[in-house]
Amino acid sequence: MNRIVVGDDGSEPSLLAVDWAADEAARRGASLHVVYVVTPWLFDVPTDPGAAQVREQLLDGGRDIVELGVERARGRVPGLEVTGEQTGGQPAKVLVERGRDALMVVTGSRGSGGLSGLLLGSVAMQVATHATCPVVVTRAPSADARGDVVVGVDGSPAGAGAIGFAFEEAALRGARLRAVAAWSHPVPSGRGDMQPLVYDHALVAAEEERVLSESLAGWWAKYPDVDLVSEAVHGGAARVLAGASVNAGLLVVGSRGHGGFAGLLLGSVGHAMLLRAHCPVAIVRGRG
Numbered sequence: 001m002n003r004i005v006v007g008d009d010g011s012e013p014s015l016l017a018v019d020w021a022a023d024e025a026a027r028r029g030a031s032l033h034v035v036y037v038v039t040p041w042l043f044d045v046p047t048d049p050g051a052a053q054v055r056e057q058l059l060d061g062g063r064d065i066v067e068l069g070v071e072r073a074r075g076r077v078p079g080l081e082v083t084g085e086q087t088g089g090q091p092a093k094v095l096v097e098r099g100r101d102a103l104m105v106v107t108g109s110r111g112s113g114g115l116s117g118l119l120l121g122s123v124a125m126q127v128a129t130h131a132t133c134p135v136v137v138t139r140a141p142s143a144d145a146r147g148d149v150v151v152g153v154d155g156s157p158a159g160a161g162a163i164g165f166a167f168e169e170a171a172l173r174g175a176r177l178r179a180v181a182a183w184s185h186p187v188p189s190g191r192g193d194m195q196p197l198v199y200d201h202a203l204v205a206a207e208e209e210r211v212l213s214e215s216l217a218g219w220w221a222k223y224p225d226v227d228l229v230s231e232a233v234h235g236g237a238a239r240v241l242a243g244a245s246v247n248a249g250l251l252v253v254g255s256r257g258h259g260g261f262a263g264l265l266l267g268s269v270g271h272a273m274l275l276r277a278h279c280p281v282a283i284v285r286g287r288g
Helices: 012-028 049-076 091-101 122-130 157-173 201-222 237-244 268-276
Strands: 003-007 031-038 082-088 104-108 135-138 149-152 177-183 228-234 250-254 281-284
Touching: 003 012, 003 091, 012 031, 012 049, 012 104, 012 135, 012 157, 031 049, 031 091, 049 082, 091 104, 091 122, 104 122, 122 135, 122 268, 149 157, 149 237, 157 177, 157 201, 157 250, 157 281, 177 201, 177 237, 201 228, 237 250, 237 268, 250 268, 268 281
Parallel strands: 003 031, 003 104, 031 082, 104 135, 149 177, 149 250, 177 228, 250 281
Antiparallel strands: 135 281
16 A cells, blocks of 8 residues: 555654655655554443543544644645544554555654653554564654665665665655665675684675675666665674764664574664664565
């Protein structure tokens, strides 16, 4: 379905997510669906008249939140098709379910329940971990929302989806795509490979450049008009990508790469970027 889903709870981070999602829907010619999730008992039929009154007040407040989010999106992008929904359940679970037939799910970095010092809310982390579609976690607007699209490349089959998503985003935005491969050890050629204790830095750097070029080649052939720059950087992936995200418009990473266990849904690099990136982060599920 050509639809983007965004979680909204009335908090400022979630309203920033609505703004981002509206812009993205406009870029993609998609519709936008605003979702506010409340505790399930509000949809039960109360037997206590007093409870009924409280229930209606809370549901009215939720409808106001949905209406505000819908109107905010329509005001930001006139003519955008926007729908809204208030439903009961666990927020992350509902957003994951709504994302099954969506282009992507967008959430704020933390919602109304987040502590002031908390950099990432539990809902954002759970959705990024379990959704089958791409998930974008937004935060305060970056210094240049029109900046580069940055993608982390590790040469793994699971990372191919992130590269494709990044090329598509760069093409839609008319932005430069910066592909970054960070390495601190020789790239493994297969799962379970043993790494040498001593290796030639120059040879390993050349091999990383080769893997990076091969990972990008097919996608660049599909998007030849994208302004692409690529670099293999010696250093920890989390540190290198966090640095690359400064002033970027979007950072794209795979859900897990070479180092992920088979059952691991979100790798350490994706987790770190949700906490440390300076711009919106897209987590893209792969097949690896």
